[in-house]
Amino acid sequence: QQQVKQSPQSLIVQKGGISIINCAYENTAFDYFPWYQQFPGKGPALLIAIRPDVSEKKEGRFTISFNKSAKQFSLHIMDSQPGDSATYFCAARVYNFNKFYFGSGTKLNVKP
Amino acid sequence: GAGVSQTPSNKVTEKGKYVELRCDPISGHTALYWYRQSLGQGPEFLIYFQGTGAADDSGLPNDRFFAVRPEGSVSTLKIQRTERGDSAVYLCASSFNGGANTGELFFGEGSRLTVL
Numbered sequence A: 001q002q003q004v005k006q007s008p009q010s011l012i013v014q015k016g017g018i019s020i021i022n023c024a025y026e027n028t029a030f031d032y033f034p035w036y037q038q039f040p041g042k043g044p045a046l047l048i049a050i051r052p053d054v055s056e057k058k059e060g061r062f063t064i065s066f067n068k069s070a071k072q073f074s075l076h077i078m079d080s081q082p083g084d085s086a087t088y089f090c091a092a093r094v095y096n097f098n099k100f101y102f103g104s105g106t107k108l109n110v111k112p
Numbered sequence B: 001g002a003g004v005s006q007t008p009s010n011k012v013t014e015k016g017k018y019v020e021l022r023c024d025p026i027s028g029h030t031a032l033y034w035y036r037q038s039l040g041q042g043p044e045f046l047i048y049f050q051g052t053g054a055a056d057d058s059g060l061p062n063d064r065f066f067a068v069r070p071e072g073s074v075s076t077l078k079i080q081r082t083e084r085g086d087s088a089v090y091l092c093a094s095s096f097n098g099g100a101n102t103g104e105l106f107f108g109e110g111s112r113l114t115v116l
Helices: none
Strands: A004-007 A010-014 A019-025 A030-038 A045-050 A056-059 A062-067 A072-077 A086-094 A100-102 A106-111 B005-007 B010-013 B019-024 B031-037 B044-050 B053-056 B065-068 B075-079 B088-095 B111-115
Touching: A004 A086, A010 A019, A019 A086, A019 A106, A030 A062, A030 A100, A045 A056, A045 A062, A045 A072, A072 A086, A100 B044, B005 B088, B010 B019, B019 B088, B019 B111, B031 B075, B044 B065, B044 B075, B075 B088
Parallel strands: A010 A106, B010 B111
Antiparallel strands: A004 A019, A019 A072, A030 A045, A030 A086, A056 A062, A062 A072, A086 A100, A086 A106, B005 B019, B019 B075, B031 B044, B031 B088, B044 B053, B065 B075, B088 B111
C-alpha cells in the first residue's frame, strides 16, 4: 500500500507558467512533509518542506500548500523555468520514527 | 568531499552473485538510510541506522539483504544470491541527529545495480 500518493506522473509546462504537483496521504502520524527535486543521475535534494501546523510555506518561486483536514499537500512552482525540469517527489515522515515515505514522482518538463 | 559518497556508482553482476554497496555519509551525521529506487518510482525505504545500530530494518525485502554500520559512519549494504528483480538504484542518505527537529535527508548519487 502506497503511503503517499502523488499526481500527475508527468507534467509539461511552458516557461513562465505555474507547475502544480499534488500529494495525498492517509497516515495521521506523519509530521513533516518535504519535497525533493531529482535530476537525472543524481540523488534527490531537498527543495522545500512544511510541518502540519501551517497551511502554506513559500521559498522564492516554490510554495507548499497544506490542507490538514483533507490530508493533501501540493507544490506550486511559479514562473517555471527550463532549469526546473526534473523529477519531483513528495514525502512524509512518521513522527519519532524518522522513516520517510516517498511519492512515486512527477517528471516536470518546462518548455522554453 | 562534503556530500554523501556512494561506491560503486555502477555495478553489473550475474544472477546468484554476492554484491556489496558502500556509503560514506556526511561527517557528523548520526543517521544513515538506505533506499531503493526502481525506474520511474520514488525511493523505497530499506533500513535506517542511528549510530551503529539498525533502528528500523522493516524495509529490507528478505533475508538476502543485510546492512551494517560497524563504527557509526560508513555503511555497507550486502545482497546475497542476487536476482534480476534486485536491479535498481540504491540510494544512501544521511541526516544530522535524525531527530524530530531536523529531517533533511542528504542523498548520495546512488549505486546503480544491474543483475543479468
